[in-house]
Amino acid sequence: MSRPPSRTLPENSERMSSDRVKSTSNDPLHLQADVLVLGGGPSGAWAALAAAEDGARVVLADKGYLGTSGATAPSNTGTWCVPPGENRGQAVERRWQRTGGLADQRWMLRCVDQAYENLVKLSEWGYLFPHEDDGRLYIANLRGPDYMRFMRRRVLKAGVTVLDHHPALELLSNGDAITGASGVDRQRNRDWSVEAKAVVLATGGCAFHERILGATGLTGDGYLMAAEAGAHLSGMEFTGKYTLAPYETSLNKGLPYRWATFYREDGSPLVDANGEQISNGIGEREKDIAKALIDGPVFARLDHAEPALQDWLRRGQPNCFVPHDRAGIDPFKDLFRITLRAEGTVRGTGGIMLATADCGTGVPGLYVAGDAASRENMTGAVSGGGAVNSSWAIASGWWSGKGASTHARKSARKAFRSMSKPLGEAGLRPAGNARADLRTAEIIEAVRAEVIPLEKNYFRDGTTLHTSSERLERLWNDVRQHLHAEGVDRVRSRETASITASARWSLASALARNESRGMHRRADRPGNDPAFARRILVSGVDAISIGEAQISREGIAS
C-alpha cells in the first residue's frame, strides 16, 4: 500500500484526503511524490496503479476529471485481446501485415500479453464484463464511462492522490533529470507544483480542437512538454485518420457505418470506381466517401443492419444513437448528413518516441504512456482504431508506471529541490513582447485551416504541405514571441502553443516522408517507397530537426 504524498507548503489547516485536496485558500499547492502521473485517461490510471503497487507515493494530476477525461471515457471500445495459447504469434503476424511495415512484432506481442493480464485483473477486481452465449466472460470490450469510473475507484483505493482539474503547464528539471511539474488548479485559480522523482506523461494525443468525443482536453500538451525537455517525437506524419460522424456532432464512432449506404445531396447513391454502391464506410471505401465530401454534402442510412443487429447496435453503442434520437431521426430508415472528423494523433499513431522498453523517453525521469506515446510500435502507419490503442493504453500505462517507480527508487537518496527549474516556454514565457491582441481562438482556427480539411490532410501533396508549413511558421512565431496569459488563462495559451507545435511537427514529418504509406496519402508520391520503411523522428521546439530511425531491434525486454 502506498503512503500519501508528503506536503511541504502550506503546512497548516488543510488535511489531505485520498480523494482530493480540500482547500479554501489561493496559496499555491506544493506536494512531493515518488511518481507524478500527468493525465487521467486509461493509460494514466494504469500507470498510477502500477507505480502504487510498487509502493511508490503517487500523485495523478488531470486537466479534467479522472473518470471522464480522455477519448475512452465517452466511448465504448474494443481491446486487442488475444488469449494465451491461441496462436498469439500468428495473430501478431497477421496484424503486423497491415501496419505498413513500421510496427515492431516484439512490442506487439508483449502488449498483447500485458493487456490480457490486466484485463483479467479488471475482471478479478469486479468490473462486470458481459458473457458470451457459452458462458465465457467476454473481456475484449470496455464500456468507456463504466471502465473509467471503475478505474477511478481503483486508483483512489490504491492510495493515489488524485488532483482533478489540475492541468499541468510545464515540467520541472534540475538540469540532469525531470523533477516534477507545475500547473494551475483551474477551479480554485491557484498554482500547483509537484516535485517528483519521475513523471509519466499520459496526457493523450492531439485532436487539434476537433469536436470529437473526449477531445477538449486532447491538445498535445505532453508533446510540447516532452519536446521542451529534449525528447523526440516519432510518426507525427500519421495524422491522416478520420472517422465518420453525423454532421456537426461529436460522435466519431465508425462501427455503425459498417452497415450504411451513402448518398449525395440529390439522392443518388455513392458508387466506387467500379460503379458499385458503397455499403461499408469503415473499409477501403472510406477514400471514396472522403472524395465525395470534398465535392459536397453526403448522407448515410444504416439500412444494411438487420433487426437483430439494430437492437445490438442500439444497446451496445447507445451513444451513437443519442444524436439521432435528439434530432428525431431513425438512422435505419432516414437519411442523415455525415462528415469525416479529423482525429489528429488520437486515432493517428504519432507521439513521443519510446527510447526504452519501460516506456522511458530517453530524458532521465520522464516516461510516456497511451496516446501521448508514438504507437508506431503497435500499428505502424495505420490507425490502431479503438482496440489496439485501448490495449496499448493498458500495457504502456502499466510499464511506464513500473518504469517510473523503479527510477524513483534508484534516485531515492537524491534530495528534492536540487535547483529545479521550469522548462515551459511557448504560451507561458514569450520570447518577445507580450501582445494583448493575439486571440487563442483565432490562432487555433488558423492552425485547423491547415491540418483539418480533407483536401489538405486526408489527401496530401508536397506543394500544399509546403504552403501550410510556411503559414504555420508564421503562426508559431506569433505564439512563441508574443503569446502570454496569466492565471487560469495560461491553460488555453499553453494549449494553443501545443496545438500549433503539434501541427508543425506533423507537417514537417509529412514533408519528410516523401512517399505514401498507411494514413499518409501523398498524391504527388503515390505508393510505398522501400527506402522509407523506417521511422521519421522529429525534435526541437523553435528549430525543428528531422531524423530517422530504423525500426528498433534493441532494448526490448519483457
Added chain:
Amino acid sequence: MIEIVSASRCIECDICVKVCPANVFDAVPDSAPVIARQDDCQTCYLCEIYCPVDALYVAHRAEGHFPITEAEVEERNLFGSYARALGWKRGKAGGTEHDPTHRIRVAAV
C-alpha cells in the same frame, strides 16, 4: 453542447461541476450550477449520466448553440435518456454486463 441545467430538477449537488472534463459549469452558492463556458463542451454526454436527478440536457449539435426549451426536453422524455440506454440510474453506473457489443463485432467481420 450542454444546453440545459434544469433548475426545477437540480438538487444543487454540484456533481456536474466536478465531473465535467471540460470544466464548463460553475457552482453557484444556494443555486443550480450555471453553464459558464458552453463553447468548451465536448458533447460527450457524461454529465448527464453522472447527474443523480437527470437535470442536464446536452444537445446533439457539437458546434454552436442549439436552442431548445426545457418543456420540449420534458415532453420528448429526453432528460436522462442516455443514462437509461446505458443502464445507469441516479448517477450510478450499471449495465456493462448486458452490453451486446461482442455480437456486433462478430457481425462486423
